[in-house]
Amino acid sequence: SSIGHRLRGGTFAAPGEIRRTDVVIVGGGVAGLGAGYRLARAGYDDFLLLDLEATPGGNAASGRNEVSAFPWGAHYVPLLTQEARAVRALFEDFAIITGYGPTGAPLYDEYALCADPSERLYRYGRWQDGLVPAIGLTDEEEAETKRFFATMRDFRRRVGTDGRRAFAIPLDLSSQDADLMALDAIAMTAWMEREGYRSPGLAWYVDYCCRDDYGTRSQDVSAWAGIHYFASRNGRAADADEQGLVTWPEGNGYLTHRLAEVLGPRVRSRTLAFAVETDDAGAAVDVWDAAEDKTFRVEAKAVVLATPHFVTARLMKHAALAAGFSYAPWAVANITLDSLPGGTGAGLSWDNVVFDSPLLGYVVATRSPRCARRTRC
Numbered sequence: 027s028s029i030g031h032r033l034r035g036g037t038f039a040a041p042g043e044i045r046r047t048d049v050v051i052v053g054g055g056v057a058g059l060g061a062g063y064r065l066a067r068a069g070y071d072d073f074l075l076l077d078l079e080a081t082p083g084g085n086a087a088s089g090r091n092e093v094s095a096f097p098w099g100a101h102y103v104p105l106l107t108q109e110a111r112a113v114r115a116l117f118e119d120f121a122i123i124t125g126y127g128p129t130g131a132p133l134y135d136e137y138a139l140c141a142d143p144s145e146r147l148y149r150y151g152r153w154q155d156g157l158v159p160a161i162g163l164t165d166e167e168e169a170e171t172k173r174f175f176a177t178m179r180d181f182r183r184r185v186g187t188d189g190r191r192a193f194a195i196p197l198d199l200s201s202q203d204a205d206l207m208a209l210d211a212i213a214m215t216a217w218m219e220r221e222g223y224r225s226p227g228l229a230w231y232v233d234y235c236c237r238d239d240y241g242t243r244s245q246d247v248s249a250w251a252g253i254h255y256f257a258s259r260n261g262r263a264a265d266a267d268e269q270g271l272v273t274w275p276e277g278n279g280y281l282t283h284r285l286a287e288v289l290g291p292r293v294r295s296r297t298l299a300f301a302v303e304t305d306d307a308g309a310a311v312d313v314w315d316a317a318e319d320k321t322f323r324v325e326a327k328a329v330v331l332a333t334p335h336f337v338t339a340r341l342m343k344h345a346a347l348a349a350g351f352s353y354a355p356w357a358v359a360n361i362t363l364d365s366l367p368g369g370t371g372a373g374l375s376w377d378n379v380v381f382d383s384p385l386l387g388y389v390v391a392t393r394s395p396r397c398a399r400r401t402r403c
């Protein structure tokens with residue numbers, strides 16, 4: 027936004043006023059809102075969250091038109107991994123998880139589970155179920171696909187010598203075993219080649235997953251990251267199979283709206299942080315209030331920076347940030363059609379992808395049960 031661009035080129039007047047709070051959170055994406063929610067839930071009231079946009083949400087922002095709500099970025103949450111305790115607590119609070127089945131698997135709100143069919147792929151002039159290429163394969167290709175997923179299943183079950191799962195979400199809980207870490211030093215494509223995977227369909231699928239999750243190609247994603255995509259997800263649900271996913275018409279905007287609702291006036295929109303300094307006593311954050319075109323300083327005991335790395339680098343000139351970190355730009359469109367898209371083969375799904383296309387496909391916001399049942403879409 028133009029407010030954000032001020033950070034790149036703008037000069038700001040020296041802050042004219044000092045405001046005090048215990049904790050200041052910079053950034054109202056799902057991370058910043060989640061941090062604020064944790065504070066509020068713990069009964070902590072003296073904090074402020076600053077976001078430069080008119081509405082918080084960041085990359086999980088959403089929109090709404092006369093047909094339905096729709097996501098602008100993040101559009102689903104996979105079934106929660108067993109390690110994802112913080113998100114599980116949030117989902118319980120928001121009644122997205124409504125209870126637990128006899129085996130301990132969570133029961134999800136049925137309105138939040140993606141309606142079937144969830145995914146289809148267009149190849150050879152027709153749609154097939156699921157995104158893993160399955161039609162027109164030679165016997166070798168079919169065997170290779172099976173071998174690949176069996177290997178990923180083994181990785182998913184593997185526990186490192188440090189007692190941690192090989193690939194976990196949250197990332198920090200993943201095993202640090204040397205042979206696993208070594209996967210971070212080679213590209214996903216090099217690993218595929220080393221392991222004897224030659225099928226073009228499988229190579230396309232793995233590349234698609236890397237583009238979808240990391241915004242870059244499989245030759246530029248490490249084998250550790252590439253495998254993490256497949257091997258970290260171990261979520262279960264009492265009322266869905268393990269491929270199930272959690273979504274709403276507005277995608278993850280459903281979560282950011284609800285989080286922002288809880289935080290209420292502690293969220294200040296259209297407020298840009300332009301400098302952050304910390305010392306043993308706490309933090310000072312200089313901000314520009316775009317609505318009133320004035321600057322002020324927030325002094326706090328602690329600051330939570332929930333901003334992208336490239337912004338953090340501008341806010342804290344001396345911060346030790348991960349070297350070589352870069353971002354991929356995304357172009358997203360929301361399109362309203364007069365009639366539902368069809369095609370030969372498998373019927374319209376929530377996620378629809380075309381083989382070999384440079385695009386990542388489209389999700390149909392109105393395929394969410396909440397939309398389909400509660401409103402006329």
Ligand SMILES: Cc1cc2nc3c(=O)[nH]c(=O)nc-3n(C[C@H](O)[C@H](O)[C@H](O)COP(=O)(O)OP(=O)(O)OC[C@H]3O[C@@H](n4cnc5c(N)ncnc54)[C@H](O)[C@@H]3O)c2cc1C
Pocket residue numbers: 033052053054055056057058076077078079082083084085086098099100101102103278297298299300332333334337356358
């Ligand atoms: C197209 C797309 C699709 C995606 N799909 C999924 C998905 O389906 N599921 C999923 O889990 N993830 C998905 N992701 C990833 C997910 O959106 C992000 O990981 C997540 O939203 C990041 O949240 P965040 O709070 O860390 O950062 P951000 O969302 O980037 O939030 C940063 C916030 O900081 C604010 N800000 C920045 N600078 C300043 C400043 N100087 N002062 C004040 N405020 C500032 C911004 O306005 C923003 O609100 C997708 C991402 C994209 C782009």
